[in-house]
Amino acid sequence: MGLAKRIIPCLDVDNGRVVKGVQFVDIRDAGDPVEVAKRYDEQGADEITFLDITASSDDRETMVHVVEEVAGQVFIPLTVGGGIRSVEDIRRMLNAGADKVGINTAAVFNPEFVREAANRFGSQCIVVAIDAKCVSDASQGSGENKRWEIFTHGGRKSTGIDAIEWAKKMVDYGAGEILLTSMDRDGTKIGFDLELTRAVSDAVSVPVIASGGVGELKHLAEGVTEGRADAVLAASIFHFGEHSIEEAKRAMAAAGVEVRL
Amino acid sequence: MIGIVDYGMGNIKAFSNIYKNLKFPHKVVRGAGDFDDVTKVILPGVGAFDYAMEKLEKSGMKEFLEALVQVNSLPVLGICVGMQVLANTSDEGSLAGLGWIDATVNKFDAVKLGKSYPLPHMGWNSVRQLRDNPLFRNIEVNSRFYFLHSYYFNPLNKSDALGVAKYGGEFTCAVNFENIFGVQFHPEKSHQAGIQLLRNFGEL
Numbered sequence: 001m002g003l004a005k006r007i008i009p010c011l012d013v014d015n016g017r018v019v020k021g022v023q024f025v026d027i028r029d030a031g032d033p034v035e036v037a038k039r040y041d042e043q044g045a046d047e048i049t050f051l052d053i054t055a056s057s058d059d060r061e062t063m064v065h066v067v068e069e070v071a072g073q074v075f076i077p078l079t080v081g082g083g084i085r086s087v088e089d090i091r092r093m094l095n096a097g098a099d100k101v102g103i104n105t106a107a108v109f110n111p112e113f114v115r116e117a118a119n120r121f122g123s124q125c126i127v128v129a130i131d132a133k134c135v136s137d138a139s140q141g142s143g144e145n146k147r148w149e150i151f152t153h154g155g156r157k158s159t160g161i162d163a164i165e166w167a168k169k170m171v172d173y174g175a176g177e178i179l180l181t182s183m184d185r186d187g188t189k190i191g192f193d194l195e196l197t198r199a200v201s202d203a204v205s206v207p208v209i210a211s212g213g214v215g216e217l218k219h220l221a222e223g224v225t226e227g228r229a230d231a232v233l234a235a236s237i238f239h240f241g242e243h244s245i246e247e248a249k250r251a252m253a254a255a256g257v258e259v260r261l
Numbered sequence: 262m263i264g265i266v267d268y269g270m271g272n273i274k275a276f277s278n279i280y281k282n283l284k285f286p287h288k289v290v291r292g293a294g295d296f297d298d299v300t301k302v303i304l305p306g307v308g309a310f311d312y313a314m315e316k317l318e319k320s321g322m323k324e325f326l327e328a329l330v331q332v333n334s335l336p337v338l339g340i341c342v343g344m345q346v347l348a349n350t351s352d353e354g355s356l357a358g359l360g361w362i363d364a365t366v367n368k369f370d371a372v373k374l375g376k377s378y379p380l381p382h383m384g385w386n387s388v389r390q391l392r393d394n395p396l397f398r399n400i401e402v403n404s405r406f407y408f409l410h411s412y413y414f415n416p417l418n419k420s421d422a423l424g425v426a427k428y429g430g431e432f433t434c435a436v437n438f439e440n441i442f443g444v445q446f447h448p449e450k451s452h453q454a455g456i457q458l459l460r461n462f463g464e465l
Contacts, residue, residue: 002386003384075456097274099272
């Protein structure tokens with residue numbers, strides 16, 4: 001037995017409450033991040049990621065308390081992303097009990113921030129989140145020419161930066177892990193962008209988390225077997241009680257992927 | 262009383278939370294003056310080797326710990342970088358380690374590992390126990406623990422190794438020499454198996 005591929009449920013948190021409708025029939029308060037995290041922990045989640053989507057920066061303090069509470073009861077790695085813009089933001093989250101932080105937009109505006117963060121806290125806790133969109137159609141040429149660019153502001157703003165080059169650069173700057181989201185697939189439920197995932201996984205030396213598009217259990221294994229990702233992240237497939245994490249792991253194991261059961 | 266050493270190198274809170282849930286007396290120690298009623302020491306660690314050694318030195322805790330562990334034989338459990346500082350030297354730094362276990366700390370060879378084994382070694386790996394030891398009491402053979410590191414502990418006396426994990430090749434991920442214990446993985450982030458290991462240490 002060797003290293004297991006990871007399944008990571010992701011929770012969007014707005015002002016201290018889980019949004020995007022988590023539905024567990026037997027959970028008292030599906031909006032409480034602590035209760036939801038505990039449930040995923042019981043089901044065998046390998047890590048949990050929180051994405052803070054709070055609009056106002058005044059309310060960010062709320063997220064610190066959420067992390068503190070979850071870390072008091074859930075003993076698996078916790079990642080917090082969303083609104084991480086300064087070394088001070090990172091320090092606060094790590095002190096609250098987070099193990100890693102996700103940096104997205106701030107890295108695009110100031111790549112040196114990633115270097116500074118990695119030097120200060122170690123690469124092991126710096127996850128760079130990349131939102132990528134395909135900007136060329138393979139059908140118009142050979143498949144080799146397919147390109148992806150990174151987008152910010154939830155996929156609304158193009159940057160013109162090549163996603164694969166960007167991933168490599170972020171690793172050079174000290175990212176310990178890449179969270180790669182396909183904006184084309186996010187919310188579609190038709191599976192990961194496997195070409196994108198594979199292109200980034202092959203280009204960098206750190207673990208890659210595939211994200212965006214999971215609608216069925218078989219998609220998770222594909223992210224690993226075809227996309228060559230080290231971990232897979234999903235939200236809605238777990239939130240609506242369609243599938244438990246345990247089911248997802250059994251499906252991955254059946255597809256020949258080593259998982260922690 | 263379990264003393265959890267806070268030298269700015271890791272997730273102290275996770276240990277306090279676990280020992281609180283297990284109802285084991287524990288406290289966070291930040292300086293030489295905090296050790297009065299401490300009977301066991303947890304040395305956590307996240308970050309760089311030299312930084313950890315500097316912090317131990319500057320806080321005045323290094324000499325104090327040396328006396329407790331080497332002279333008074335208090336059980337100590339080093340975790341991740343807290344395990345690595347138990348060694349003599351590390352590829353990661355230039356400062357001397359505590360040298361409580363005869364060992365070096367080496368960097369994983371990225372070239373040898375190749376694309377199939379990205380670094381850091383991150384995630385849940387299974388631990389093969391090499392011999393019976395109270396630290397692994399009631400923990401199934403090959404249980405998975407959470408790892409996050411790019412350097413590994415290399416004991417010069419192989420008999421000090423308690424457990425190994427496989428990443429490319431096998432490396433030592435748990436050691437014990439007399440009253441000194443070390444694990445490369447994070448028991449405080451390893452769910453039930455990790456909690457059991459911390460319980461075992463508390464019951465030594």
